[in-house]
Amino acid sequence: MLKGKAALITGGNSGIGLATAKLLRDNGARVAISGRDVAKLEEARKALGPDVLTLVADVRSRDDLQHMAHTVQQAFGGLDIFFANAGVAYGTPLASTTEAQYDGLMDINVKGLFFSLQAVEPIMRSGSSIILNTSWLNQVGAPGRALLSASKAAVRSFARTLSAELLERGIRVNAVSPGTIETPIHHQPGQSDEDYRAYAARxxxxxxxxxxxxxxxxxxxxxxxxxxxxxxxxGAEIVVDGGRAEL
Ligand SMILES: NC(=O)c1ccc[n+]([C@@H]2O[C@H](COP(=O)([O-])OP(=O)(O)OC[C@H]3O[C@@H](n4cnc5c(N)ncnc54)[C@H](OP(=O)(O)O)[C@@H]3O)[C@@H](O)[C@H]2O)c1
Known part of the structure; x- marks a missing residue:
């Protein structure tokens, strides 16, 4: 299905990004993945095989993003698929959230995603596809989730505006909107297996x-x-959430 295509996935060393890297590779794409954690990138390379390009890049660093795009250009000669997936999630109740917590979430989920797109856009070929990872939270009012939900609503909006902006370059931009998905993002530091299982069931x-x-x-x-x-x-969104936001 993707034979001859080159793909880059930010946050490709874990969870949704890693599963997507496997599926795109199994469908014939050449795949590059990025992340901050070198050990997790190495584990992902072992799981995916030596043909997968691994890149250390923090989406908060413009230099890292430029280097990431340059390395992909050198290795693949351009890009056909970009999955902007790197992100973080934590609760931010109005009364207790600090400025550092605000910046920590917005700098990765919104600013980091925007500048990831800016860095890779010049190497995207005509006919290519960009997919943004938003969330079912972009359209509901979940208490204690103001910043995560707002960050994902911004990402949903980018899919529309950037799709319009990049149309003349022959680049399509759409979004995927996951519900609550079993990935390491839900594991709290120090949480026991039993506590995690109870959380996952609830x-x-x-x-x-x-x-x-x-x-x-x-x-x-x-x-x-x-x-x-x-x-x-x-500029569209595919919601994959077990009915969480829709029913
Ligand atoms: N799981 C869910 O329930 C759910 C629901 C809706 C949306 N999502 C979205 O899905 C995306 C992937 O999350 P996941 O569930 O697969 O969780 P995950 O397994 O924790 O993956 C998060 C990924 O983002 C990367 N990342 C985080 N901060 C980064 C930074 N500053 N620079 C570069 N990479 C960074 C991580 O890599 P490093 O650790 O190496 O930095 C990791 O690969 C996120 O955008 C998340 O908001 C998840």
Whole structure:
């Protein structure tokens, strides 16, 4: 499905990004993944195989992002698929959130994503596809989630505006909107397995489908958006959330 195409995934060393890297590779794409954690990148390389390019890049660093785009250009000669996936999640109740917590979330989820797009846009080929990772939270009012939800609503908005802006370059921009998906993002430091299982059962039960999602279920939607099968989609969002925001 993606034979001859080159893909880059930020945050590709874990969770949804890693599952997507596997699926795109299995469908014939050459894949590069980025992240901050060198050990996790190395583990991902072992899982994915030596053909996968791994890049250390913090999305908060413009230098890292320029280097990432340059290395991909050198290795692949250009890009056909960019999955802007790197992100963080934590609660930010209005009364207790600090400025550092505000900056920590917005600098990665909004500013980091925007400048990732700015860095890779020049190497995207005509006919290419950009997929942004937003969240089911972009359209609901979940208490204690003001900043995460606002950051993902900004990402949802980028899919529309940048799709319009990049149309003349032949680049499509769409978004995937995951529900609550089983990935390391939900693991709290020091949390016991038992506590995590109780959390996962409680959160899973909140979705009409009755469980948390799997990273592979998001990767399947990204594959569709990355491929020419979605060639008539511009600025749109695929919601994959077990009915959480829709039912
Ligand atoms: N899981 C869910 O329930 C859910 C729901 C809706 C949306 N999402 C979104 O899905 C995306 C992936 O999350 P996940 O669930 O797969 O969690 P995850 O396994 O924790 O993955 C997060 C990824 O983001 C990378 N990352 C974080 N900060 C970064 C930075 N400053 N620079 C570069 N990379 C950075 C991490 O790499 P390093 O550790 O190496 O920095 C990691 O690869 C996020 O944008 C998240 O908001 C997840």
């Amino acid at each position: 959160v899973g039960a909140q979705a009409p489908i009755g469980r948390m999602g799997r990273a592979e279920e998001i990767a399947a939607a990204v594959l569709f958006l990355a491929s020419d099968a979605s060639s008539y989609m511009l």
